[in-house]
Amino acid sequence: MRTRAAVLWPDRSQWSIEEITLDPPAAGEVLVRMVATGLCHSDHHLLDGGYPGARRPVIGGHEGAGVVEAVGAGVHAIRPGDHVVLSVPLPPCGACVACLDALPYLCERGALIGQGFQISDGTARHHARGEDLSVFVFLGTFAEHTVVNEASCVVVDPALPLEAACTIACAGVTGWGAVLNTAEVRAGDTVVVVGVGGIGANAVQAARFAGARSIVAVDPVPFKRGVAKRLGADIAVASLGEAATVVTDMTAGRMANTVVMAMAVGDGRCTEAALSLVGKRGRVVVVNVHPADENTATINLRNLQSLEKQVVGCLAGSWDGRKGIRFLADLHRAGRYDLDSIVTRTYDSLAALPSGYRDQAEGTIIRGVLRLS
The missing domain is CATH 3.40.50.720 (NAD(P)-binding Rossmann-like Domain)
Structure with missing residues (x-):
């Protein structure tokens, strides 16, 4: 399929909003129509070259929420139509020393995070200008659609507004x-x-x-x-x-x-x-x-x-992101977590990325959120 994303190309210092080609989800993967993504400073840090090991070209964004449109073979716990918040920092393997010590956020798969391709087979699902695109933190939420590992998806109550819920993924957890x-x-x-x-x-x-x-x-x-x-x-x-x-x-x-x-x-x-x-x-x-x-x-x-x-x-947050997202979603539903005060401004498209980060630098927002669909 064709969709749009914010891409950071080698030797560039600005996001390029352009059409990309997205492959269908392979086994164990999920296609998500992104509804909203938060403007975390880590993505601006990426823009400034703060992650020298990150492969470019790369689709930015790692604080996102959306609706599942398709699933790959072997995916049973997540279905089309589910509302999901995408978990950081990575889909844990469940078998390395860190995972067995109940530290999945320090999973040894983290060594592959700079490569930015699918954790299942090391290949790309996102492409543009004849090149494979990596995705930041295995997610790439600065896109209208993305393909992620099923372990990166946390199903949430459809009543939870995704424009606010997306910030739980990183800022909240x-x-x-x-x-x-x-x-x-x-x-x-x-x-x-x-x-x-x-x-x-x-x-x-x-x-x-x-x-x-x-x-x-x-x-x-x-x-x-x-x-x-x-x-x-x-x-x-x-x-x-x-x-x-x-x-x-x-x-x-x-x-x-x-x-x-x-x-x-x-x-x-x-x-x-x-x-x-x-x-x-x-x-x-x-x-x-x-x-x-x-x-x-x-x-x-x-x-x-x-x-x-x-x-x-x-x-x-020294936390399994999936556990943290569920905890905070439940806390919000119980009226004990104020998400509205976290999201102080929303923007209507990927083209607003520079404006959002400019507002962040000027201190006029707590967290800005892009609406993507």
Whole structure:
């Protein structure tokens, strides 16, 4: 079939919206008509060359939801007409050491993610200009249709609006998982969330859900600070320096239990400031993607040792995306998860990609979403 997609070609720094050819789904695969895709900063990071191992040409997008139009041989749990949210970071194999240790988001298949072809046989289903196209994170949601592995699809209630549901796939699972799984926030904790974009806004909600006594949001943009307070932050400040004063006062100097770093792009120079916000056995969770060539972060190693502070990484919320999507979809249905405040602007076509990312860079949105059909 023919459809349209946003393609990033070698030696180009802009998305090219064009017609592509899409093969039918092979065994174990699913054809999805995309309804909506979220504008995650990771895709803009791809545009800027932040993933040097990613094969080009590539169809971007990894935060998406749509309706199943066809299934390949052997697919029984998913049917045409099903509404699905696409799971990140990859369809796990279920047999490697990570999968057997209940860490499917760290599946050894991740070594193939830069190739971007179908995980089942290593070949492409997407083509344009006589070339095979890779798809970002095995999904390629910047397209009106895409073919994905059945393990990347989570069936959701048709009553759940897909324009909002698509953000659960990455921003939701990552933000909530960073708090519940990686940080292991407990009732009574003090939590600081740095950066109130899609992931940070979800992290604020997750901290409130987990029973945090105090939540401090940090973002230089007044609009985003206002959203953070609406979602459950007790205080919202503009800088890490302000946060240090606030947290010192509210904890009588004991400092926070957790800091979630959810900025658009990570900065190693902020690591010590983040560590200074946590107290004994405090944990700094690094969610934001850092530049691939950044290798330096300055920290006080004495405090790291003497106070048993921790710096830990977080990929996709340290969660099986399929489990996380189901959890959050159920939470939304129960009225305990605010998706409407996450999606602050929708755009009507793939052509609006530059506008959406410009709005993101200017801080006028929490999460932008493209309507695709």
